[in-house]
Amino acid sequence: MKDKEADEFRESASIYQIWLLFRKNRIALFSFYLFFLLILTALFAPFIAPYSDSMEFVGQEFMPPSWVEKGQIAFFFGTDDLARDVLSRVIMGARYTLGSSLIVVILAAIIGGALGIWAGMSGGIKARFLGHIFDAFLSIPILLIAIIISTFMEPSLMNAIISTLLAVLPYFTHAIYRAIQQELKKEYVMMLKLDGITNGELLRSTILPNITVLYIQEISRAFVVTILDISALSFISLGAQRPMPEWGAMIKDSLELIYLAPWTVLLPGFAIILTILLSIVFINGLCQAINQYYQ
Numbered sequence: 001m002k003d004k005e006a007d008e009f010r011e012s013a014s015i016y017q018i019w020l021l022f023r024k025n026r027i028a029l030f031s032f033y034l035f036f037l038l039i040l041t042a043l044f045a046p047f048i049a050p051y052s053d054s055m056e057f058v059g060q061e062f063m064p065p066s067w068v069e070k071g072q073i074a075f076f077f078g079t080d081d082l083a084r085d086v087l088s089r090v091i092m093g094a095r096y097t098l099g100s101s102l103i104v105v106i107l108a109a110i111i112g113g114a115l116g117i118w119a120g121m122s123g124g125i126k127a128r129f130l131g132h133i134f135d136a137f138l139s140i141p142i143l144l145i146a147i148i149i150s151t152f153m154e155p156s157l158m159n160a161i162i163s164t165l166l167a168v169l170p171y172f173t174h175a176i177y178r179a180i181q182q183e184l185k186k187e188y189v190m191m192l193k194l195d196g197i198t199n200g201e202l203l204r205s206t207i208l209p210n211i212t213v214l215y216i217q218e219i220s221r222a223f224v225v226t227i228l229d230i231s232a233l234s235f236i237s238l239g240a241q242r243p244m245p246e247w248g249a250m251i252k253d254s255l256e257l258i259y260l261a262p263w264t265v266l267l268p269g270f271a272i273i274l275t276i277l278l279s280i281v282f283i284n285g286l287c288q289a290i291n292q293y294y295q
Helices: 002-023 026-043 086-121 124-137 142-150 157-184 187-194 199-210 212-235 247-257 263-294
Strands: none
Touching (some): 086 199, 086 212, 124 157, 142 212, 157 199, 187 199, 199 212
């Protein structure tokens, strides 16, 4: 019981030390706060958005953003061709685009991580067979796999989530599998095996701590790929359908207005880019803090 309490104390102390190192990186810390704010926006979008995403203000079509001449503060990001508030639609879109991407990444991290660990710790013919299967998937782009899967299903955001998850899983699993296989080939791991350490203890005490940074980096990479793929599937009419304010679908619906009302296309695109940049800067700062702690 005392050993368990000591382990929990060490783990909490480690997390606190990593947080202190992470806080020194002001840019990464700022990105973390903004990314967390985006998540809160997705969770509480109906309460934050000034109007309903489907509300039409007759006579206010193509209202420019408030910082442009003839713009109104009541429509901060302007309105689209149906006189819907763009700001409200972008905020509500965070629930669909960001929320869907987080769901895919969480499931991929759990399922793909478990499969990768199981495959990595397996030996013999089974491990080589799984390795060849994973290598075969690497020759096909993730978006292409998602498109192929989506064509067999009815276009919807839910099916886009399923397609993207199925496309991301092999890549995520392969990364964890390869990382564990490389760890098992290291000399100190072989020495521990000769000393009689069990696979479970070896995994918990040595392998998992050593691949923590890679695991986090793969989660970040999967998130970037997922948010782009979900938006892309909606853009080519295989994902979210109108009038759902998913960011990719918003770009598709307003693409013909690029010269007449460019804000209806640029603002959802900017939301996608901003979300990706914030996640990358945040994760890079976190990985740097972890590396500094273990150096």
